[in-house]
Amino acid sequence: MVSKYLAIYNEIMSKIENGRIECNTKLPSENDLMREYNVSRDTIRKALNLLEQNGYIQKIKGKGSFVLDINKFDFLVSGLTSFKELSEKIGVKSNTIVKELELIRPDKFLMNQLKVSKDDVIWKVVRVREIGDKKIILDKDFLNKKFVPLLTRDICENSIFEYIENDLGLKISFAKKEITVQQATEEDKNYLDLENYNVIVVVKNYIYLDDMSLFQYTESRHRPDRFKFVDFARRNC
Amino acid sequence: MVSKYLAIYNEIMSKIENGRIECNTKLPSENDLMREYNVSRDTIRKALNLLEQNGYIQKIKGKGSFVLDINKFDFLVSGLTSFKELSEKIGVKSNTIVKELELIRPDKFLMNQLKVSKDDVIWKVVRVREIGDKKIILDKDFLNKKFVPLLTRDICENSIFEYIENDLGLKISFAKKEITVQQATEEDKNYLDLENYNVIVVVKNYIYLDDMSLFQYTESRHRPDRFKFVDFARRNC
DNA sequence: TAGTGGTCTAGACCACGTG
DNA sequence: ACGTGGTCTAGACCACTAA
16 A cells, blocks of 8 residues: 555656656645645645655745756666666666676675674675676675575576565665775676776665665676766755 | 754754764654653654654664664765865865866856856856865866855855855755766866876766755866765665 | 745554564 | 554644735
């Protein structure tokens, strides 16, 4: 069961994304929307607040809610979108090659990153992402077997994310992301079409479940010229 | 006048930051907090939602609200924090050198970025940021004179941000940030201590006011080994 | 003055987790 | 059975914008 305010959020959001509500126009007032959807004002406000947080609209006191045009062409790499969701959204031909898929014991680095002990068993997945025939991204995922008992080549070629959320029913709630630039390693050079670049953009992802348990650590290594991170931020309070 | 929920948010937030509320402990329940602060449940919930959005707590249905330890040591470069706020927060000795400060007419690139016409007048500010005696960051700011009539060397050495918010009373509401990696230019090499790096991390910032007008475009060019971007993201809905 | 969004309240019912 | 957070309602007052 989807809540009312989420349903309203999704409806307005897709109208904005499809252009059925034009940019820089004014949304109906909260009172109008109340009547339109037959809900209370609070429910409308929850939906509008979500739209505002995610950069779709800007509310101005005394005036109304206005549609922004920021999300239009820039795909936001921010948030928790997966590679599959992303490449589908921007409609670019892409391909995933699974290089490694195995169960390992964590070394010191991993014990620290994943906060596990040496007796835990960890899935290690190494994948190369091809975008337009070039090997651009090297993804290294580490998942605690406690949460994900089984992983197959098929799942990894499709989307680990989808498998976890849909099939396993685990709820991902938040992530911490860290972006740095490092010297390219031999592994990077072997697996990717790095051309003459000797540095690589490293995106570290720490992914947490609903119950606050850290269950996945991911390192995404991007060829620098093909990397772009877009973020939408609101000034706090 | 600060709203009640913001006051409560700030109080709990600073308790968490100071460690007066320990990590991984449970906050009082919403009902307890209602009584503690003598407000309605909705007001408490607004405060807690803000804390959750900003990564301070995680709410779990049926259990309670738990304090996260993510913000502890990582300074978040995400959001809209300015260089001055940031360097004060992490307590590193830093210095700003103003290289250029002048009024210009926009060229094609700027007209596009700032969405202004060729008759507008634009402040151009170029600053070098020293961190621990090394020139690490090159900041190029472009501000529409329509919004900021006067800029001085003093203001630029201190914080343009503070001046705009405190002295001019303009309200910054949101920003779009874009991170890419580019070849270092001659200007980068001249102004910065780049050592042997020939690439540079470029952070483009589009800053908007309360009324949705784009009033500042900023390019922050970082030496790659000293760049780190940390982001906290919640899975949408 | 009328309309807008921002805040706050009091009360209701639900779904989830624990004992 | 109980306490927790999640949703929804109806009504109130305020501050801001516009005509």
